[in-house]
Structures are given as C-alpha cells and as structure tokens.
Amino acid sequence: MANILVVDDELGIRDLLSEILNDEGHTIELAENAAQARAARLRGRPDLVLLDIWMPDTDGVSLLKEWSSSGALTMPVIMMSGHATIDTAVEATKIGAHSFLEKPITLQKLLKAVEQALARTPARLPAAALGRGPGAIDDRQEVADMAIGQNNPAMLAMADLGPQARQAFDLNKPLREARDGFEKAYFEFHLAQEGGSMTRVAEQTGLERTHLYRKLKQLGVDLGRGKRGLV
Structure with missing residues (x-):
C-alpha cells in the first residue's frame, strides 16, 4: 500500500x-x-x-x-x-x-x-545519477538510459517505440519541443496499445475524451497509427 x-x-x-x-x-x-x-x-x-x-x-x-x-x-x-x-x-x-x-x-x-x-511510478535513480553525490552523471541521456537498464516498465515501453520515437527525446532541443516530442510518443504508444480506441486511451491517460482529442490534434498525432500497431 x-x-x-x-x-x-x-x-x-x-x-x-x-x-x-x-x-x-x-x-x-x-x-x-x-x-x-x-x-x-x-x-x-x-x-x-x-x-x-x-x-x-x-x-x-x-x-x-x-x-x-x-x-x-x-x-x-x-x-x-x-x-x-x-x-x-x-x-x-x-x-x-x-x-x-x-x-x-x-x-x-x-x-x-x-x-x-x-x-507507473518511475523507479528512483541512485542519488549519484541525479547529481546528489560523488560520481554524479552530467549527461541526462545517460540517466535516462540507466532508468531503462533498471527495467523501469514505463521507460522500457517507450524504448519499444523504435528509433523514430526515441529520437523525439533529444535533450539538446528547447524544453517545449522536447516535451512535445515525449508527449507525442506517449500518446502514440497508448493509441497502439489500445488499438486506436479513444475511450480506452482516455481512461489509461486520465484525460477526458475532449481534452485528449484536442491534445492529440495539437501534437499532430496520427490517430490511425494505433490501428496499424507499433512501428
């Protein structure tokens, strides 16, 4: 509990x-x-x-x-x-x-x-990896790779999206672009998992259908992708 x-x-x-x-x-x-x-x-x-x-x-x-x-x-x-x-x-x-x-x-x-x-609570990274102790990791991408290596289900799921989705997490991008890239991959993953069902995606992501639809349109998510499965 x-x-x-x-x-x-x-x-x-x-x-x-x-x-x-x-x-x-x-x-x-x-x-x-x-x-x-x-x-x-x-x-x-x-x-x-x-x-x-x-x-x-x-x-x-x-x-x-x-x-x-x-x-x-x-x-x-x-x-x-x-x-x-x-x-x-x-x-x-x-x-x-x-x-x-x-x-x-x-x-x-x-x-x-x-x-x-x-x-979906992320596995906590070691304090050193987050810059709170000796041997802190400066490269944030390396921290993300460590999270995947710890068998974090959420991070593993994003890794399964393929090279195109992972490219969206380029940490050299401006913050807004990086967030949009993550959110697009996040929603594309859930669309694929739920076979394109907006109702089930809304339930899984905790958004109302109207909010979800507008969000997907804003991010330029292909609503037909979920019915074709993960790339």
Whole structure:
C-alpha cells in the first residue's frame, strides 16, 4: 500500500478522500495549503500526491512548478479542480502532473487514477545519477538510459517505440519541443496499445475524451497509427 499526500483547502474534500483511500489500505497525510504540503514533502517521500489547483496561498500549479524546478517532483501528482480550464490541465501535464481529476470526483475515477499513478511510478535513480553525490552523471541521456537498464516498465515501453520515437527525446532541443516530442510518443504508444480506441486511451491517460482529442490534434498525432500497431 502507498503513502498518499492529499492537498486541498476544503475540509470536506480532505476528509472524503482520506476516508476512501484509507479504506483501500493506503496511509494518508493531509495538507490544507501549499505551506503544509511543502512541510509534508520534506518530512517524508509520499508515493503519490493529490493536489488541488485552487488554493488560497499558493495555487497547485505553482507548487507543482516549484517541485519540478527544484528536483522534488519524484512522485506522481494527480491534479484536482472543479474550475480549471483545459489550458490549465494541459499546463499541469506538461510540468509533470500524472493526470487531472475534475471535481466532483467520483469514487470510480479516483480509485482508477490512483491505481494508474502508483503503477507507473518511475523507479528512483541512485542519488549519484541525479547529481546528489560523488560520481554524479552530467549527461541526462545517460540517466535516462540507466532508468531503462533498471527495467523501469514505463521507460522500457517507450524504448519499444523504435528509433523514430526515441529520437523525439533529444535533450539538446528547447524544453517545449522536447516535451512535445515525449508527449507525442506517449500518446502514440497508448493509441497502439489500445488499438486506436479513444475511450480506452482516455481512461489509461486520465484525460477526458475532449481534452485528449484536442491534445492529440495539437501534437499532430496520427490517430490511425494505433490501428496499424507499433512501428
């Protein structure tokens, strides 16, 4: 079972999510704002964070950016909101959020999102590889290769996409281009895995169908590729 940090300024939401996830056997820590979330993140290393977007002090997207830029985004984060726009959800995904849940959150969607996020938690790399000790690796591509070598399922799946997909992860590209390359390969992989079914891809990636379709169009993903299988 996992250690899950729930960050939401609404007491009712915190209590509800805590009750549901406790019933599933998880250990839950609660935070009502970004300051408490930072403290909880420092105290331990949660396996998963459920993070509300709209909070009074620091919003969830800003906190996500803070964790990402400081190297503290070592766990999957599921964003939550009842008022976020599509652009906000896309921005959070680009920063590093695993998925997005729209409030009111149904039991089925919550449990599925949590299950998927925990199943896809990247294997943690050695501290030296991340530049936190002697022998730190400077070449980020070498770090990615190490992750593949550790039999990380997500990294192995991306490796199976072939040379064309792997080329999209050229770390010499500007950040936006590199992100777009990764996201395109990510969605192409899931389209192939699900035989081109938009419904199943939406479920697997945690996006609503409308959000997913617009995202695929934005990235220039060939929607027919999934029906032809992986290259």
